Amino acid sequence: MSFRAKIDHAAKEKFSNLILALDLPPSEPHQLLSRSINLLEEVHPYICAVKINRHLVLPLGLSTGIKRIVNLAHDLGLPTIMDCKINDIGNTNRVIAEFYYNVGFDSVIANPFVGWNEGLQPVFELAKRKRRGVILLVYMSHKGALEGYGQEIMNPKTGELTSQYLVFAEKALSWNADGAVVGATFPGKIEEVYAVLKEHVPIYSPGVGAQGGNIEAAIMAGTRYLIVGRAITLAEEPARTAKLLRDIIQRCADK
Ligand code: BMP
Numbered sequence: 001m002s003f004r005a006k007i008d009h010a011a012k013e014k015f016s017n018l019i020l021a022l023d024l025p026p027s028e029p030h031q032l033l034s035r036s037i038n039l040l041e042e043v044h045p046y047i048c049a050v051k052i053n054r055h056l057v058l059p060l061g062l063s064t065g066i067k068r069i070v071n072l073a074h075d076l077g078l079p080t081i082m083d084c085k086i087n088d089i090g091n092t093n094r095v096i097a098e099f100y101y102n103v104g105f106d107s108v109i110a111n112p113f114v115g116w117n118e119g120l121q122p123v124f125e126l127a128k129r130k131r132r133g134v135i136l137l138v139y140m141s142h143k144g145a146l147e148g149y150g151q152e153i154m155n156p157k158t159g160e161l162t163s164q165y166l167v168f169a170e171k172a173l174s175w176n177a178d179g180a181v182v183g184a185t186f187p188g189k190i191e192e193v194y195a196v197l198k199e200h201v202p203i204y205s206p207g208v209g210a211q212g213g214n215i216e217a218a219i220m221a222g223t224r225y226l227i228v229g230r231a232i233t234l235a236e237e238p239a240r241t242a243k244l245l246r247d248i249i250q251r252c253a254d255k
Contacts, residue, residue, distance in 0.1 A: 003133030021229030107133030141183025184213030194222025
């Protein structure tokens with residue numbers, strides 16, 4: 001099954017479009033691993049996927065701790081996304097993606113700033129061979145995103161002035177990306193990106209909770225999946241919080 005089919009299936013099975021960003025604050029590796037496992041076992045009924053970041057990869061190591069978490073997620077029916085924001089020359093990008101796919105990740109996140117030729121082409125080719133996913137950053141959730149993703153550029157196809165993120169949205173379409181990240185903190189940008197992608201490439205939005213984004217505004221603008229970290233990982237009752245967020249997302253999606 002492709003990554004897209006897997007996450008779609010998990011979302012339907014769990015009645016959830018909530019992705020857990022399994023970001024825990026730094027602590028001793030053995031503690032981090034057991035806390036990650038406990039958290040995942042608690043919240044799994046309310047989420048449709050798990051996103052892992054350097055918070056865990058650096059202290060736990062890929063072939064040991066991370067592999068256990070990825071396997072557990074799969075046993076719980078959850079696809080896994082590695083938030084490695086691939087951003088280098090093609091050969092290095094392919095090696096990075098290969099490590100993550102080999103440990104079992106269903107998708108990676110990549111940065112379209114590096115371009116296609118000798119950039120992300122090898123990653124997309126590898127993903128296709130292995131039936132894994134590539135999700136592109138289109139507009140990030142933090143304020144400084146304006147300086148890069150939000151800059152005005154000349155559209156190479158039309159010669160007209162446009163915004164960098166709209167060109168990235170077009171690339172997400174033409175490269176057949178499996179998802180596009182647009183921060184929930186910028187619902188207006190989500191709407192513009194959705195106008196380009198429609199239902200062809202689903203929008204993934206981090207930024208609700210700790211970063212102040214609004215679930216309803218993001219969903220109404222076109223977000224398909226909400227990515228939430230600290231609001232769940234630092235909550236006193238993570239499962240209760242995840243269920244609450246899941247229910248809000250589903251209510252908004254049903255409107
Ligand atoms: P939180 O809900 O705690 O803010 O976590 C959001 C997660 O999504 C973090 O892992 C962060 O690195 C990631 N992320 C983001 O916040 N904004 C983006 O534009 C892209 C991301 O990957």
